[in-house]
Amino acid sequence: MKFEKEINRRKTFAIISHPDAGKTTLTEKFLLFGGAIQTAGAVKSNKIKKFATSDFMDIERQRGISVATSVMTFEYKNFLVNLLDTPGHKDFAEDTFRTLTAVDSVVLVVDSVNGVEEQTRRLMEVCRMRNTPVIVFINKMDRDGKNRFDLLEEIEMELKIELHPMTWPINSGKDFKGVYNLHEKSLLLFSPNTKASDENSIELKDLQDDLLDEKLGSHDAAQLREDVELIDGVYGQLKVEDYLQAKVAPVFFGSAINNFGVKELLDSFISIAPIPQEREASTRMVMPGEEKFSGFIFKIHANLDPRHRDRIAFVRICSGKFLRSKYYHHVRLQKDIRFNNPYSFLARSKDIIDDAYPGDVVGLFDTGNFKIGDTLTEGEDYYFLGIPSFSPEIFKELVNKDPLKTKQLEKGINQLTDEGVAQLFTQFGGNKKIIGCVGELQFEVIQYRLLEEYGAACEFRTLPFYKACWLTSNDPKKLEDFLRYKQQNSAEDKDGHPVYLAQSEWFLKTEMDNNPDIVFHFTSEINK
Numbered sequence: 001m002k003f004e005k006e007i008n009r010r011k012t013f014a015i016i017s018h019p020d021a022g023k024t025t026l027t028e029k030f031l032l033f034g035g036a037i038q039t040a041g042a043v044k045s046n047k048i049k050k051f052a053t054s055d056f057m058d059i060e061r062q063r064g065i066s067v068a069t070s071v072m073t074f075e076y077k078n079f080l081v082n083l084l085d086t087p088g089h090k091d092f093a094e095d096t097f098r099t100l101t102a103v104d105s106v107v108l109v110v111d112s113v114n115g116v117e118e119q120t121r122r123l124m125e126v127c128r129m130r131n132t133p134v135i136v137f138i139n140k141m142d143r144d145g146k147n148r149f150d151l152l153e154e155i156e157m158e159l160k161i162e163l164h165p166m167t168w169p170i171n172s173g174k175d176f177k178g179v180y181n182l183h184e185k186s187l188l189l190f191s192p193n194t195k196a197s198d199e200n201s202i203e204l205k206d207l208q209d210d211l212l213d214e215k216l217g218s219h220d221a222a223q224l225r226e227d228v229e230l231i232d233g234v235y236g237q238l239k240v241e242d243y244l245q246a247k248v249a250p251v252f253f254g255s256a257i258n259n260f261g262v263k264e265l266l267d268s269f270i271s272i273a274p275i276p277q278e279r280e281a282s283t284r285m286v287m288p289g290e291e292k293f294s295g296f297i298f299k300i301h302a303n304l305d306p307r308h309r310d311r312i313a314f315v316r317i318c319s320g321k322f323l324r325s326k327y328y329h330h331v332r333l334q335k336d337i338r339f340n341n342p343y344s345f346l347a348r349s350k351d352i353i354d355d356a357y358p359g360d361v362v363g364l365f366d367t368g369n370f371k372i373g374d375t376l377t378e379g380e381d382y383y384f385l386g387i388p389s390f391s392p393e394i395f396k397e398l399v400n401k402d403p404l405k406t407k408q409l410e411k412g413i414n415q416l417t418d419e420g421v422a423q424l425f426t427q428f429g430g431n432k433k434i435i436g437c438v439g440e441l442q443f444e445v446i447q448y449r450l451l452e453e454y455g456a457a458c459e460f461r462t463l464p465f466y467k468a469c470w471l472t473s474n475d476p477k478k479l480e481d482f483l484r485y486k487q488q489n490s491a492e493d494k495d496g497h498p499v500y501l502a503q504s505e506w507f508l509k510t511e512m513d514n515n516p517d518i519v520f521h522f523t524s525e526i527n528k
């Protein structure tokens, strides 16, 4: 393999968390360690999550910024790290889910005060579905948090994953004194705003070392000895294989804002996180080391300038070497396309690149050729699997307010849904266009963008649905009858797949019970 060295030095991952747990802060510290940014605050000031719903100009401005921060590439200890950003706002959860299809592992940030929160649970579900290896970072140890053992238990129960502590905290909040590194058997002492953690790292002969009492005081030293004995008994040694198979998640404690415990996390991540992995495609498994290039589109971003409808499609490279200006095969459209200005992403700036390798994410200028899930190859006809579409949670009818702009509205809503902003369903037996989103905010964004970018005015009428289920059946006649009979609740998605729109859990359950020959799917793989 010609580029084995390149593959072996790449780590592509995402940091995920419930909003406010500290994802942005941790991202920033990683970038500082990687030398990708020089000052704290650089990422933070770009934060997209805190905009008011009415603040559309801000969305416009932030859209450009979030392209640049979508992928952050930095080097650390000879590794090339691709950190894929995920939106914090829950209304953009689907964007996050899709980004998770493009990474090989994740770091999950949990707030030590709030423990497992709603978004944490949902994100972990996606990781579990895909068997993505997870490292947990328990943040904000400088605040009075939950009891550490209780917290671990809560995470294990709620997220249904076995944990393995790599470091262990000494107290929390005002009394937080630092963490004990269970593997290196060293003590890392906490002082707010520690610059380089090495300075505060103390090697111990063993836990009986008097130095421990000297540094922590006899009470905390005794408590630590007791805790560690318990932990060693329960958890033993981490088997990296178990982590790579997503059976066990190593856990680190720290405080991102104080840059405490972050280096330990990053060092461990570099040493154990998976390099680019094989991927399942429709006809076979695709290995990263294959000679021929392949990749898939997991994200599409509207360009900053609304007068030009160019978009940036983000391709995750799965195999081979990507070369600038070489023709590649767009499998869905069955046509060959080349890219003269592919971008790579260094934090906050875009650079045109000549080549890229498996694990890398490249930004391609797109004039409407791509939709999420599209596969590019060097000619072979297969498409990558596992890019799911989840059921929206809010459904509204799209109502055209300007009949003279019908065409623009059609085009706009098609392009926006190709970008994955929302899902579009068309009611059977009618032409009613139903937009499904995860959050209210997205409807406002759609309305705004349709008007600004396409000149089409629209409004939304609330519909009484709560879930979309994709339907399949071995008996086409039964499916057809069901769709006809349930016309008010039936629609097709953009790819023509039949969908049942349920008003409530009760209706859904009743239909499932009454129609045993029809399978109700809660996610649809876009490519299937």
Ligand code: G4P
Residues within 6 Å of the ligand: 017, 018, 019, 020, 021, 022, 023, 024, 025, 026, 044, 049, 088, 139, 140, 141, 142, 143, 254, 255, 256, 257, 258
């Ligand atoms: P997010 O991206 O996951 O939404 O979280 P973010 O990093 O923005 O952090 C959310 C808040 O938590 C921020 O405070 C941040 O400063 C704070 N924070 C992050 N890590 C720690 C930590 O280790 N300890 C403590 N005590 N706080 C932490 P904010 O007031 O919302 O924002 P800002 O005013 O600081 O920008």
